[in-house]
Amino acid sequence: MHALGWIDRLPKLMGVQAAGSAACYNAWRDHTEKITPVSANTLADSISVDLPRDGVRAVRAVSHTGGAYITVTDDQILDAMRVLARQAAVFSEPAGATAYAGLAQAIQQHWIEPDETIVVLITGNGLKDVRSAIKAAGQAHRIEQRWST
Numbered sequence: 615m616h617a618l619g620w621i622d623r624l625p626k627l628m629g630v631q632a633a634g635s636a637a638c639y640n641a642w643r644d645h646t647e648k649i650t651p652v653s654a655n656t657l658a659d660s661i662s663v664d665l666p667r668d669g670v671r672a673v674r675a676v677s678h679t680g681g682a683y684i685t686v687t688d689d690q691i692l693d694a695m696r697v698l699a700r701q702a703a704v705f706s707e708p709a710g711a712t713a714y715a716g717l718a719q720a721i722q723q724h725w726i727e728p729d730e731t732i733v734v735l736i737t738g739n740g741l742k743d744v745r746s747a748i749k750a751a752g753q754a755h756r757i758e759q760r761w762s763t
Contacts, residue, residue, distance in 0.1 A: 625733075627681040628725075629672060630716025632656035632691065637666055639683040641673050649673070657688045657746055660709035660738060682725065686715040694718060695750040698736070705740035705747070 631639045634656035641649050649669035654662040666672060676683055686694075691708050694715035698704040706714070713734050720726050740747045748754075 624679045627676050627679045628716065628720065629676045629681070629683040630713050631683065631685050632658045632661060632712055633685040633687050635662045636685045638669050638672050639685050641669065642676060642683040647673055658691055658708035658712050659743065660707065661712060684716045684719055686712060686719055690715040690719065692750040695747065699751065704736060706736050707738035707740050707742040708746045710736040710738040
């Protein structure tokens with residue numbers, strides 16, 4: 615049992631970061647709580663940070679629940695935006711789609727058992743970043759207005 619008691623009742627947490635902004639992932643991978651700044655570069659601008667404000671807490675939460683961190687590329691994020699829109703009717707901005715991209719990668723790498731219950735939090739509407747939505751889906755088709763008389 616963990617010294618904090620309540621932490622043993624938490625679900626296993628998985629942190630997902632864009633590969634171009636992975637300071638917490640790097641610390642988790644290196645088994646340290648020292649968050650070393652990165653030079654963030656990802657289209658998911660809401661999570662594009664050199665040094666996360668609560669990085670130590672994030673790494674601790676994942677580590678103490680027996681979870682893991684995973685990184686995804688910008689292409690995987692764009693693909694997740696397409697899948698979410700087409701298959702779940704969710705119009706997500708890139709940072710929100712990052713969580714789903716991580717789930718897809720975790721499934722592909724067999725990190726998740728078929729009988730596990732998974733919750734993916736997708737925050738941020740696609741209208742926050744229309745340019746990335748166009749990158750993911752392509753240009754919208756124009757429909758000419760027709761007036762009937």
